[in-house]
Amino acid sequence: MTPDEFRRAGYELIDLIADYLDGGVAERPVMTDLAPGDVRALLPEHPPTEPESWAAVRADVDRVVLPTITHWQHPNWFAYFPANTTYSSILGELLSAGLGVQGMSWVTSPACTEIETLMLDWMLELLGLPDRFRSTSEHGGGVIQGSASEAVLVAILAARWKATAGVVNRLGDTSRLVAYTTSQAHSSIEKGLRIAGIGTDRVRVIEHDERFAMRPEALAHAIEADIEGGLIPFFVCTTHGTTSSMAFDPTAVVAEVCERAGAWLHVDGAMSGIAALAPELRWVNDGIERAGSYCTNPHKWMGINFDCSLFWTADRAALLGALSILPEYLRSAAAESGAAIDYRDWQVPLGRRFRALKLWFNLRLDGVGAAQERVRRDVALAQEFASWVAADDRFEIVAPHPLNLVCIRLAGDDDAPTEALIERINTAGEFHVTRTVLDGRTALRVSIGARTTERANVEALWAVLRA
């Protein structure tokens, strides 16, 4: 592909994306009724032997790709989480791809590292997070991870290193380490613990209350019992906005329990932490000032395209202890001086893209006001939706709904009507919602925050739910 061909195809692709996001997506079903294998059947089984034209590839984007993706940017998207994407962040991703730099170390691309560090400090300020996470603090700092799964994994590894005074790097012995969370925590917590060699026998599922929030007294009992049993409570994860119901664990109280036990406290605010952009919603940060680490995802609800998961720690030495390995071909004077950050030691992979560009572009081109406005609009719509549900006695609301997620079900003990309702909505393709189970009962999650969701979309969903 020549530079001129790239320019022409690039302009067309920019137009295609603008057309798609600015209306095109809304005209499609959110999700089509495909069976596994249907997409592959549209494409040749073997690679082409000769180059094809841009026109041919572009035609296949229309013919093959657009009809067979699930449209996360659709205004009737009420599923999973808001993965709303802004134009500005798309441009940032494009520039990252176009420059083709590698940010594994400071020296492999200083701007990639330093703009990222600055973005973490900007976001700390915008979210009202504690100074102990700031890059200029004595012990803390932040980094962009690809996902909250990776963020919690590195938190677990830092905690594991700290609880064993680093000996785990040599002996790999995790046999006495115990972790604590609730059944409402994201699956990535169990996955991260499993990866780190903490089996389910060493993961205590702490009881939650009727609001699906951790009972700190149950945590305290479990930790005491484990200490008496000769085990080491090393890691506690609270969630600020659980995936199933957006429950908030009482981190401030949990933190006291953790401090007494010497356990690392990680706060997972992946889905809801962005709410703190609105000062009146800063209660979502309660207790974070006592955590060892925190994560929230601008690729959820802030308009940054995936992947962009912000991770802060108050103890970067533990993180570096857990993850640093320095072969000869990666040594540099900058790194050895201690003045530069080498983000490869803050994450699982070695290589890294220039992900800070999309955050930088978004904060400058759209401004934080746009993201605040979206958060406020989504919270207001969710509260309004909840009021409609509350007024209709065929439905019940099954969990607190402090922000933009409302979990509902058809009244009564039988799950079948709710299961059928979810199935019917998702099969019809006009709307997309997610099913979950809360304390053994099926619920329909309505997550509000897609790119262009307005009141009319929520009203239309409610009309279908009632019908």
Add this chain to the structure above:
Amino acid sequence: MTPDEFRRAGYELIDLIADYLDGGVAERPVMTDLAPGDVRALLPEHPPTEPESWAAVRADVDRVVLPTITHWQHPNWFAYFPANTTYSSILGELLSAGLGVQGMSWVTSPACTEIETLMLDWMLELLGLPDRFRSTSEHGGGVIQGSASEAVLVAILAARWKATAGVVNRLGDTSRLVAYTTSQAHSSIEKGLRIAGIGTDRVRVIEHDERFAMRPEALAHAIEADIEGGLIPFFVCTTHGTTSSMAFDPTAVVAEVCERAGAWLHVDGAMSGIAALAPELRWVNDGIERAGSYCTNPHKWMGINFDCSLFWTADRAALLGALSILPEYLRSAAAESGAAIDYRDWQVPLGRRFRALKLWFNLRLDGVGAAQERVRRDVALAQEFASWVAADDRFEIVAPHPLNLVCIRLAGDDDAPTEALIERINTAGEFHVTRTVLDGRTALRVSIGARTTERANVEALWAVLRA
């Protein structure tokens, strides 16, 4: 940012990238002489309170970003590995960002999963890899990982699961598991093992020969000794193209040792496996047909922008056993039928971008011929460079150079002249090379394969080296 602003800024950014890659980058120093903190000092410490114009942001790309990145796409780039980026793959990344879909499960975007599976099968065919890795085989399959570090980590986790018959998920007990590799293996192997709870006391560094390749008889002895000691040899990693010197371990012989011991064999072809696109270089695959897993990186040497690391396994059940966790909110009929692939269970993170698009775009728009040509040109240039070095008795070549990497040093026992030479070249900024240490002696790596490196660039480097 409005759709129209996006269109105008998008066209400009496409032009900026074309201008940069098509000449602009070559006019800059590969690397500038910055100190940590210099980039941040160019930017405001606090986020903007109001949106800024595209003109302002674009001006900062010129003022702040372009002068402070290390230019991996520079024709005088001889450092680390070839991270050559094609226009076609940049377009694929742009479309991925623009569609904003999530490929965590088949159901969350069928095209994202199915095109990825097809691309793995296409690449298997183009690289001449064994059928047991094909997605349509009985037990195998492939997936795009973000990096080879993640690929080897999931291989380790699959091996760990298999060696413990899955019990590790419950008990987390890794105390009897032992892994084997050489000192020449990439740092990600030790990092992955450490993450998985295999400490350095359980990692055997197997002796290498004068070609920096593993001695299989030394591996056999180490494995026997561990079995006699009541330990479980669970994981062996061979490298096809080590980072320091591009050594190839004798995988075919190692595989026999692994089979006898029941250990998982992972082959790391991250940096050099792409050579197999040229049929006459398919010897780089020797032995892979007996491995449990294999990885090679199209973001190294094939022109796909980072991140795109291909991972195949012959035992997907072990991978799924190691990584599957299924909460209620991720259940789907497609997944439960077994007919669909849910790639979240093939990797560490849950979320995933539509990375297959950049591979698909590249294979169609540029065709595999372009990548083959680059591989051949780079190998030829490296061999020619090596012949110049061999003919100059002030230098010595310190390792075999079967492909596109030549490791040299100034003759004699003293490292200081070579250290000084590397320092001088990198400080001058016209070229960029990487230092390494081979059997205790400093070496200068010349890795050939940047986007537009031609014979004249290699000649110019040689002129500077000789001067």
